[in-house]
Amino acid sequence: MDTFVLDPILRSFLAEDLEHGDLTTEAIFAAEDRAAASFVARHPMVVVGMTSVASRVFALLDPEVACTGAVADGSRAAAGTELLQIQGRTRTLLRAERVALNLVQRLCGIATLTAAFVEQVAGTGARIVDTRKTTPGLRLLEKYAVRAGGGRNHRFSLSDGVLIKDNHIAACGSITEAVKRVRQRVPHTIEIEVETDTLEQVEECLRCGVGVIMLDNMDLATMRRAVALINGRALVEASGGVTLESVRAIAETGVDIISAGALTHSARACDIGMDWRGGVVTDPRPG
Structure with missing residues (x-):
């Protein structure tokens, strides 16, 4: 630091x-x-x-x-x-x-x-990352601790990357329109990530060519179908209610990244x- x-x-x-x-x-x-x-x-x-x-x-x-x-x-x-x-x-x-x-x-x-989460997914290829659910004033330190435990960092702040979430989509009208507006404003060097909670939204993301697709609060069966649908065309992140008990099963669906707010808000x-x-x-x- x-x-x-x-x-x-x-x-x-x-x-x-x-x-x-x-x-x-x-x-x-x-x-x-x-x-x-x-x-x-x-x-x-x-x-x-x-x-x-x-x-x-x-x-x-x-x-x-x-x-x-x-x-x-x-x-x-x-x-x-x-x-x-x-x-x-x-x-x-x-x-x-x-x-x-x-x-x-x-x-x-x-x-x-964090180390316990990392151990749970060993051998699956999934990476454990944190979120912005940190203690106000301690984000620098808490995200450093995640790395020390073998995890990785998601965005440090809202200025670090694009993540189009459910409320962005609801206010804008569609994933397609939100992605279009982002591409008109941000540099080409910035990757676009979109949060989805249905397979239809996943398909829309694929049509838009986004780089990272987040599967938010999906059940395991739907998550496996989403991974198969994406088929390597984007990085796949799983998020929402991830626990030490559930993280292995989530990793075994084939996702690339698992983000867990629990790393910082529940340690x-x-x-x-x-x-x-x-x-x-x-x-x-x-x-």
Whole structure:
């Protein structure tokens, strides 16, 4: 992730939590006190963000904080694994702790769930991708976590690609008219994707020559018929209510891509703790 884009986001999270200062920490510890701590996995997980996110949070508060031993993004960690070691001013470690943990717990949860989806479709040729159903303010981070879990990214924003959805079609009148209008406006380098929920719509997409056809909330039998109808003339994406339990059967219909909002909107945060490793503590109070 580009720190030019990431750092302002992380600073805003720190500002939200710190506001005018840490009353508890500043009352107990002196500015010169130093300490060491580790991020520790409480259960098995796919790891992401130890260097790119957690270490960055600490560094933004104090560039002298040393973050070492970071487990690489996409690695699997067993319960009890040290994921990151932190040394520096005690005040900094305590001020940054919650923001850093909140973020990596969320991201590791997404990466772990994504990896489970990817495992479910192994050998089918289907690719697991995310959606725009992300937490406001966290899209950059959450989509990064999907990649760390072995998934791929769909559009990052509305400006990344053309996806003609059901409401576009309803408001415009037809897929044919919507595709015509898009082609008059967007560069030739932009692929057109259309959301469909019937075989008739799939046939209309084929007549229009669109590049990607989304099969939205179709049952498995209809999905198989759609894949056969398309017969390689467009990429086929399945979407709508995809779960860990249903994704294998969807992949076996022959679709190329399976987009799952659950990767980001339903991932459970992993349990990661910051365990204290000791330090030097003085009494900052006068007298």
